[in-house]
Amino acid sequence: MAQLILAIADDSALLSRLGGAIEAGGAQPLPVRGVGALPPGPVSHRFVVLAADGDGAFDELCARLPASAQLVVVAPRTDLGLYTRLLAEPRCGHVFSSDEAGLAGLAVAVGKFVSGDLFGIEKYLPPETPVVLTRLRDYAGRQRAI
Numbered sequence: 001m002a003q004l005i006l007a008i009a010d011d012s013a014l015l016s017r018l019g020g021a022i023e024a025g026g027a028q029p030l031p032v033r034g035v036g037a038l039p040p041g042p043v044s045h046r047f048v049v050l051a052a053d054g055d056g057a058f059d060e061l062c063a064r065l066p067a068s069a070q071l072v073v074v075a076p077r078t079d080l081g082l083y084t085r086l087l088a089e090p091r092c093g094h095v096f097s098s099d100e101a102g103l104a105g106l107a108v109a110v111g112k113f114v115s116g117d118l119f120g121i122e123k124y125l126p127p128e129t130p131v132v133l134t135r136l137r138d139y140a141g142r143q144r145a146i
Contacts, residue, residue, distance in 0.1 A: 002028040003114045006043065008061065009051035009074075010034045014098060018049055018074060021103040025110025035061050046070060047113050049106065051098065053077065054085050062089050072109055074098050 005022050007029040009015035019029035030045070032038055035057040043064045051074045052058040058073065065071060072094040073086045083095045094109045096102035108123045117123075122131045136142045 002026065003047065004028050004030050004045070005047040005049060005110060005113075006030050006032060006045040007049045008032045008035055008038070008057075010057070011051070014051050014074075017098075017103055018051060018106070021106040022049065022110050024107035026114045027110050038064070042066060043069070047110075048072070049074065049110075051076070054082050058086065058089075062091065065091055067091070070113060072096070072106060074102060074106060 003026070005027045007015060007018040007022055009018055009031075010033065012033065015031050015033060019031055022029040027047070029049075035050075038061075041064070043061065044066070046068065047070050048061070048065065049072045050058065050061055052061075053076050062071070067090075069091045071089065071092040073092055074096050075082055075086065076098050078097050086092050086095045094105075096105045096109075105124060112118050112123065120131075122129070125131070134145055136145060
């Protein structure tokens with residue numbers, strides 16, 4: 001049985017697009033039309049995708065999530081300040097834009113959750129893109145690599 005991922009968006013067209021990205025990542029979406037449509041009380045899902053811009057819906061949802069939840073936010077605009085605020089929430093590990101590139105990234109993130117293969121930048125790159133790995137042994141080596 002496929003992993004069930006809660007998908008929340010006020011806009012039905014965006015909710016449908018979130019569902020498509022979740023399915024592309026190998027999971028089954030459970031679509032909900034806005035945070036207000038959730039049943040009262042804590043949200044029991046481990047993985048949640050929310051289309052939001054950091055407004056009250058984001059704050060309301062975060063207050064209802066368990067500490068172990070993994071939240072992915074799809075933001076309507078590319079805004080570094082917004083992304084930083086969203087990522088300050090400990091359960092929010094990913095923020096994507098709502099364009100096609102962002103939804104492709106969402107599919108990759110869902111695939112990581114489903115497979116448990118969490119590490120590696122290559123998942124976000126086009127197939128056959130060369131990836132060079134460098135082992136960093138200390139802070140000085142990290143500084144040289146940067």
